[in-house]
Amino acid sequence: MECAELSALSNKRSTRSLPLPVLTSSFDTDFMPSCVVNASLLSSSPMRFRTRFAACLIVLLLVVPCAAQDKPFQIGEIEFFGSHGLDIAAIRKSLPLSEGSNVSDAQLKHVREIISSAVTRSSGLVPTDVVAVCCDNHGDVMIFIGLPGSSFRNFRLNAAPRGSARLPREIIRLSQEVNDLTAEAIRIQPAEDDSNGYALSLYGPLRTKQLAVREWALDHAVLLRRVLATSTDPHERSVAASALGYARQSKEQIAALTKASRDPDEGVRNEATRALAVLAGSSPLAAKKIPAAGFVDMISSGIWVDRNKAARLLFFLTRGRDQKLLKLLRARALDSLIEMAIWRSPTHADSSLVILGRIAGMEEDRLQQLVATRQTQVIFDSVRATR
Numbered sequence: 001m002e003c004a005e006l007s008a009l010s011n012k013r014s015t016r017s018l019p020l021p022v023l024t025s026s027f028d029t030d031f032m033p034s035c036v037v038n039a040s041l042l043s044s045s046p047m048r049f050r051t052r053f054a055a056c057l058i059v060l061l062l063v064v065p066c067a068a069q070d071k072p073f074q075i076g077e078i079e080f081f082g083s084h085g086l087d088i089a090a091i092r093k094s095l096p097l098s099e100g101s102n103v104s105d106a107q108l109k110h111v112r113e114i115i116s117s118a119v120t121r122s123s124g125l126v127p128t129d130v131v132a133v134c135c136d137n138h139g140d141v142m143i144f145i146g147l148p149g150s151s152f153r154n155f156r157l158n159a160a161p162r163g164s165a166r167l168p169r170e171i172i173r174l175s176q177e178v179n180d181l182t183a184e185a186i187r188i189q190p191a192e193d194d195s196n197g198y199a200l201s202l203y204g205p206l207r208t209k210q211l212a213v214r215e216w217a218l219d220h221a222v223l224l225r226r227v228l229a230t231s232t233d234p235h236e237r238s239v240a241a242s243a244l245g246y247a248r249q250s251k252e253q254i255a256a257l258t259k260a261s262r263d264p265d266e267g268v269r270n271e272a273t274r275a276l277a278v279l280a281g282s283s284p285l286a287a288k289k290i291p292a293a294g295f296v297d298m299i300s301s302g303i304w305v306d307r308n309k310a311a312r313l314l315f316f317l318t319r320g321r322d323q324k325l326l327k328l329l330r331a332r333a334l335d336s337l338i339e340m341a342i343w344r345s346p347t348h349a350d351s352s353l354v355i356l357g358r359i360a361g362m363e364e365d366r367l368q369q370l371v372a373t374r375q376t377q378v379i380f381d382s383v384r385a386t387r
Contacts, residue, residue: 072102072103072104072105073102073103073104073105073108073134073140073141074100074101074102074103074139074140074141075097075098075099075100075101075102075103075140075141075142075143076099076135076136076138076140076141076142077099077136077140077142077143077343077344077345078092078095078097078098078099078142078143078145079142079143079144079145079343079344079345079348080092080144080145080146080147080339081144081145081146081147081151081152081304081307081336081339081340082128082146082147082148082149082151082152082300082302082336082339083147083149083151083339084149084150084151084335084336084339085149085150085151086123086125086147086149087123090122090123091119091122091123091125091145091147094118094119094121094122094123095115095118095119096114096115096118097111097114097115097143103141108132108141111130111132111143112127112130115127115130115143115145116130119145119147125147125148126148127145127146127147128146128147128148128152128302128303129144129145129146129302129303129304130143130144130145130146131143131144131304131305132144133345133348136344136345137345142345142348144304146302146303146304148302150335151300151335151336151339152300152301152302153297153300153301153332153336154302155262155297155298155300155301155302155303155306156262156297157262157263157264158259158262158263158264159264160232160264161229161230161231161232161237162230162232163226163229163230163231163232164230164231164232165223165226165227165230165231165236166227166231166233166236167223167224167227167236167239167240170216171213171216171220171239171243172239174209174212174213174216175213175239175242175243177209178206178209178210178213181203181205181206181209182206184203184205184206185201185203185205185206188203189201189202189203190203194278194281194282195282196282197249197278197279197282197283197286198210198214198245198246198275198278198279199245199246199278210246213242213243213246214246216243216246217243217244217245217246217247218246218247218248220243221244221247221248221250221252221253224240224243224244224247224256225240225244225252225253225256227240228240228241228244228256228257228260228268228272229256229259229260234263234265234267234268235267237260237263237265237268238265238267238268238270238271241257241260241263241268241271241272241275242271242274242275244256244257244272244275245257245271245274245275245276245278245279249279249286251289254276254279254289254290257272257273257275257276257279258272258276258290258291258294260272261273261276261294261295261298262294266303266305266306269305269306269309270305270309273295273298273306273309273310273312273313274309274312276290276313277309277312277313277315277316280313280316280317281316284319284320287316287317287319287320288320290313290317292314292317292318292322292325293325293328295310295313295314295317296314296325296328296329296332296333297332297333298310299311299314299329299333299336299337299340300332300333300335300336307336307340308348311337311340311351311352311355312351314329314351314355315351315354315355318354318355318358319358321358326358326359329355329359330359330387334356334359334383337352337355337356337359338352338356338380338383340352341353341356341376341379341380342376346371346374349376350371353371353376353379354367354368354371356379356380356383357370357371357379357382357383359383359386360379360382360383360385360386361382361386362379362382367379
């Protein structure tokens with residue numbers, strides 16, 4: 001696994017961590033919700049499957065207290081998205097937090113309000129999202145700010161379900177047990193294998209629980225799809241989306257997860273799109289079964305996790321170089337991909353960089369080499385030359 005997400009998914013929902021994401025390349029930007037932990041536990045380490053272990057994501061606005069932090073966090077990078085056509089230098093100058101400065105745990109809990117109010121006062125703009133991601137290669141927090149510029153696009157969501165379907169306690173308990181083992185897996189063995197189309201940790205105790213989820217999902221796929229589609233409870237839908245990723249591959253599974261990628265709850269969208277990315281990464285044949293066009297607008301969403309997951313999924317879906325998809329990405333998401341590709345953290349930029357190179361028609365081996373050696377300007381120049 002390359003990164004873990006640090007997030008409490010809302011004050012209206014119970015906080016939970018979800019199964020470890022499946023990573024098979026150094027470009028993976030997938031995350032998993034969790035709670036704030038000491039960043040020193042999450043330093044970079046060698047990984048199987050060419051992955052780099054970065055650290056944890058905090059979806060702020062939604063963060064809840066964990067153990068008290070002894071040391072303040074340092075801000076590494078402050079990045080923007082949805083910002084095309086806006087005066088980013090002026091907005092950056094107006095921020096009350098700056099790169100290199102220290103922030104307390106209390107400030108992190110209110111970072112959305114702190115940053116949003118400053119941006120609105122200085123520019124009249126209301127940020128679409130503010131998230132802090134821990135950590136970059138130096139162990140520092142990164143802050144991502146969404147803005148309503150020309151590269152922001154409204155992402156149409158489904159209506160909120162109104163049904164009463166619920167999951168049995170058994171799968172809820174298994175989900176919680178996976179959650180409880182996640183921190184151990186991060187510290188001891190964070191890598192995963194996605195070759196089967198679902199996440200299996202290399203950490204034995206967590207892997208055992210994930211296999212139990214797999215066994216349960218194989219027998220209850222119909223119920224999982226019903227809860228995902230109809231339950232009024234977003235926590236139930238989120239658990240269902242995660243577990244459905246462990247079910248038998250089928251057109252019904254893919255259709256249900258694809259529909260859930262437009263769920264009104266971002267936690268559900270996160271789980272559904274992540275499951276599709278794991279599936280797509282397992283084989284080109286599986287990737288061809290996933291309808292890609294609907295995720296193009298997700299790249300330009302005002303919500304960071306939408307962009308994160310869409311970029312990861314489209315990284316896999318563009319491997320086949322489908323020209324119709326690449327043309328659609330150029331026409332509808334080019335500015336969004338460029339602004340994400342210039343982020344300074346390779347963990348978060350590289351999926352977009354690779355997609356841009358494929359849009360430009362670059363040969364895959366050369367493209368991967370350019371990304372690995374950080375010759376990113378060559379990719380940007382190629383995209384501009386083929387516009």
